[in-house]
Amino acid sequence: MEKTQTYHKPVNLLTTENHKTIKGEKLGFKTYILYMAPFTANSKGVNLCPHASAGCVQSCLVGSGFGGMYPMVAEGRKNKAEYFLANRTEFLAQLDFEIARAIRVNKGKNKVAVRLNGTSDIRWEKFKVRDGKNLFELYPQIKFYDYTKNHLRFDQELPKNYSLVFSRSETNEEKALELLSRGYNVAVVFNKLPKTYKGYKVVDGDISDLRFKDKKGVIIGLKYKKNTGKNGAEKNKAALTSGFVVDTINVSSLPKQVNKVAMKMAA
Ligand code: SF4
Numbered sequence: 001m002e003k004t005q006t007y008h009k010p011v012n013l014l015t016t017e018n019h020k021t022i023k024g025e026k027l028g029f030k031t032y033i034l035y036m037a038p039f040t041a042n043s044k045g046v047n048l049c050p051h052a053s054a055g056c057v058q059s060c061l062v063g064s065g066f067g068g069m070y071p072m073v074a075e076g077r078k079n080k081a082e083y084f085l086a087n088r089t090e091f092l093a094q095l096d097f098e099i100a101r102a103i104r105v106n107k108g109k110n111k112v113a114v115r116l117n118g119t120s121d122i123r124w125e126k127f128k129v130r131d132g133k134n135l136f137e138l139y140p141q142i143k144f145y146d147y148t149k150n151h152l153r154f155d156q157e158l159p160k161n162y163s164l165v166f167s168r169s170e171t172n173e174e175k176a177l178e179l180l181s182r183g184y185n186v187a188v189v190f191n192k193l194p195k196t197y198k199g200y201k202v203v204d205g206d207i208s209d210l211r212f213k214d215k216k217g218v219i220i221g222l223k224y225k226k227n228t229g230k231n232g233a234e235k236n237k238a239a240l241t242s243g244f245v246v247d248t249i250n251v252s253s254l255p256k257q258v259n260k261v262a263m264k265m266a267a
Contacts (some may be wrong), residue, residue, distance in 0.1 A: 006043050007082035013091070014098050014114070020209040029143070029210055030110040032102050034095070035118035037078040044085050048120040051149035053169035055244025059227060059235050060119065074229075077119065092129045099139055113210060114139075117146040125159055136162050145211040147187050151175045154184060163212035165220055170243030183217045191240065192248045193221040 014032035015021075021031040039049045039057050049057075084091045095116075102112050116124045116135075124146075125134050136144055136159035145163040149172060158164055168176040168188045176186045180200050187205060194202055197219050205211075205220035214220060224245045227235040239245045 006086055007079050009090075009094075010076065010080055010083065012098065013080060013094055014102070015118070016102075023208045024113060024210050025110065027208055027210060027213070028111055029113045030102065030106050031113045031115065031209065032098070033115045033118040034080070034120075035077050036081040036084060036120045037074070038119045038121075041078060042081040042085060046085055048081060048084075048122060049149070051121060051151075051172075053149070053171040053242075053244065055170045055239065055242030056149070056167075058242060059224075059239035059244055081120070088127070092127055092135075095135065096129050096138065099135065099142065103139070103142070111143070112141075113143045113145065113212070115145055115209070117148065121148050121150055123150070123153060125162065134159070143210075143212045145209075147211075151179065154179060154182070163214075165211050165214075180217060180219070185211070185214055185216060185218055185220055187220040187222055188246055189222050189224050189239075189244065190246045190248050191224050193223060194248045197221075197246065 013034055015035060016030060016032050018033070021033065024031040036048060038060050039052055040047050042048070052060075099112075099114060102114075106112050114135075116122070124144075125136060127134055129135055129138060131138075140161055142161060143163070144159070144161055145165070147165050147167045149167045149169060151166060151172065153164060154166065165185045165187050166176055166179045168186050176188070177198060180186050180198075186200075188197060188202070190197075190202075193204060196202055200217070200219045202219045202221040203214060205214075205222045211220065224236075224239060226232065227239075229235075240247050
């Protein structure tokens, strides 16, 4: 029996027109991001975010912004995940083609940055694409960057043109602190950015998404982006109660004396 195809070939895998990429343009970089449906949101139930926590799945970025507002955007991301799972060779060849094209069209105008895990957590370095090379080896002139919850990726040598930031969740804070002590950067989602967290300097990660420009050994503070999709209010509440979003507002709204004690305990 003939298998039903679960995807159609998208015109583009990489997206370049959103608020993140526009901020990068001011700094001379055209950023291309691959957004796929995260976690197990595909027909095969394959987990594209194997280290996701319950809190991050619940309040995943895929439900915020355009992904939450427009069903077509969510469907497009699911289609890309299906394509990745059903036809890896063709998928990687298309990525290869789109990166080469991005370099061509930006020549003499912008530098190119690529983020492959917009809403997934895949070890792209393990896929050979062409001539026995992965995408990082094929394009040494490109700045690649990503966020990951997979701490094991930091135990192996990463490609030199790949900046990887560990993402803290409610279940991996110990790992996050260990990686900070080893000089890596860690992204933490706050409802309000503090100046420091657990003794580490917090920089505003929303000014731009170009993570390869950050100093080392700092916390990349990201402000929680409200979920605008179905059951958004419920999900926003859960993001805080699960501990995925660090609540700095309620700590600082406590009376002064109690607040000092609470801050000490949190530090
Ligand atoms: S790991 Fe990232 S992309 Fe995956 S479910 Fe969690 S927040 Fe979403």
